[in-house]
Amino acid sequence: MTMIEKKLQVWEQQGLINGDQYEAILAFEQGDKQNNNWWLYSLLMLGSAIIGLGIISLIAANWVQIPDSIKLGVDFSCLLALAGVIFWYQHQTKHLISDTLIVAFILLCLASIGLIAQIYHINGRWYHAILLWSMITLPIVLFARHLFVHFLWVSLFINAAVWSSVDLAAGQLRTAMRELPAVLLLAPLLSASLYLLARRIALLHKTSSSFFFWFQISALIALVAIDLIRSGDDTQIFEWRWYLPAWITAALLIGLILSRRSYRPLNKGLLIAAIILLILYYHPDILFTGETRYTFSALDASARTSIWQADDIRAPILTIFILFLYTIHAGNSGYHRTFNLLTFLIGLRFVALYFQAMGGLAATGVGLILSGLMIIGIAWFWYSSRDRLQHWSKELTL
Template sequence: MNTLTKLNQWLQAGLITPDQYAAISAFEAENQPRSNGWLYSFMILGAVIIGLGVISLIAANWANITDSTKLGIDFSLLFVLAVGVFWQYPNRRHGVWFEVLLVGFMLLCLASIGLISQIFHLGGQWYHALLFWATITLLLSLFARSLFTRFFWVTLLLQGLVWSLVDFTIPDIWQHWKALPAVLLLAPLLSATLYYATFPVKTLRGFSTSLYFWFQITAMIALAAIDIARSGGEMTEYQIAWFVPAYIAAGLLALGILSHRHYRWLNKLLLLSALGLLLLYFHPDWLFSGQSRYSLFGSQAHPTVGFWQADDIRAPLLTLAILFLYALHSGNSGRQHTFNLVTFVIGLRFVILYFQAMGGLAATGVGLIVSGSLIIGMTWLWYKSRERLRAWTTGLQA
């Protein structure tokens, strides 16, 4: 709902006068930032295509070009782009060219790292290069006005930082794919930690939106991955040492939650509880054995395993508990879109749990009718109750 729509509603409801309506409309029209998203996209796309063309020409004649020529061309392009960025700096508030040249310069910095590494035969992994690139371009990214530029920088920073930290505890991680859960756990914890770290420093707050986005995406991926692995009896052979970076990030995240000035004690308690359950979820053997499974109507129920001891029952219940805690926090914090998303995921997990437990029954005609009716009923119930639930969570007392 845009500003003009709200103003019309307020005017019709008698909350503002026509004079106030005109004054607010004039102010918003004068201070409204220009919506140049499509222009940024096509300009940056054109710059990327030109860059690919240059790379293709160079690659076709790579063996015939001397190292000094390669470096000379590279630094000349860097100099030209740097001059262009400096020239467009006064227009950065609404200037499209400033953002295009800035992104081009940052991309060329990354390409220069690869070129220098190739010419001088330097060692290191690709994520080390990303981390170094993010370090040297941090000050440049602070001048960006476009969300795309900041999102681009944050994305590559998180990639380099996550894989570099995991590399300390898991050498040659590419040959140990069982260690992937350590990466999946570290990614959301690190994103959330950096998200809270941006609040005390005003110049870093421009990165908070991108960090929050990646926190939610990586958290959902991590939760889905561990749910599938635990329900299937996987992840029985891995070492606790692989998760040391994640545990350090979790400790820093807990400090960030406790020190957040705008959180009430209920929000802090909900987030810390969800964090504790997530760490328990990923722990090697505290809760999950990897051998016990239970099926209500299937043929693979273990005769010595009770309903509450089975991994494929504990896993979804733990997933639902984590989602429920985070949904309460989102609703209590006024994050309506996040609350709607999380409550929808909760309903979806309930449906999947139903099919897990009633797999044999759901395969029959009557079972399909019951299953379809259940999905429709839960969807309608969620749609009709989401605002009431959000209002309840918002009204929880501190």
């Protein structure tokens, strides 16, 4: 007996549903389960990708002996054949086969770009090639019906667009680690902008969930990375032109947020405030002094800076405040999982700040006892207060 059957039996015994409703709900859930075998789709598409890699490896073993004209002829013949089969399957009901062929086609397009670059000795960066691939494969990706195809395309496109933008602004990327903070800042801003655009454009609507996923992931990565940089007193090379794409994208994102009718004024204010604070977070001179209080470099100094001027105190507070702003937005927008995750991260950052500031005390027996009590207290507070906090956030918009 499945979990849904057990729940339906309990509901029927409690009088919440009758026998006909029980059968109708069970039939719907079983049919929906059959139509959403995502694991089967993923395995089939993964298998087609592995077959393609195997074919490429066989060809690579005899690559030197094959004339360039034959290489290009076979490559374009395969592309045309795949395109014809995909077009034929679009009029059938076999969507799984169609999407599997689309994955094979877009991967072959990427291989074709590499083949042309190898034959004609064209030099370039990997993100330029993927950006070109994204542009030429977007029309056929829009025909896909399953999330995996859109997620694959969005994942590669976001990476290529971010690195290409920073490369264009910097003139040419030399050492990736120098420009990495600019890349980390641009990624969530661009993902959020493309998510809002995809929600507006019906043709791109299927890609919106993938853009939203990468926005949340890249935003957390960007926040954690800059928190570590500011709290650890790490040196950062800052050149304004590296961050120009992020600033332009932030302005576009703020405009999209202001023009989105489904967002209440409070949500717009919360999101815009979080964006501005994140941008200021990445600037080393506006909100930060370059002095620390509890890092190893500060402990070596003869006199530590005051607690109000220490970057390793300001950084956690700013991180918690940005998380709090987005938590309130998630709470009154119905994103329950995001709300629960962010409230947990806020409590976790409080604990990390405690150990960061009270490291010496935590090394003693009494300090360990107090630290354990504090962790238990935060866990209890988070568990008992998250529902009240979410209810309060919803009432703010009434």
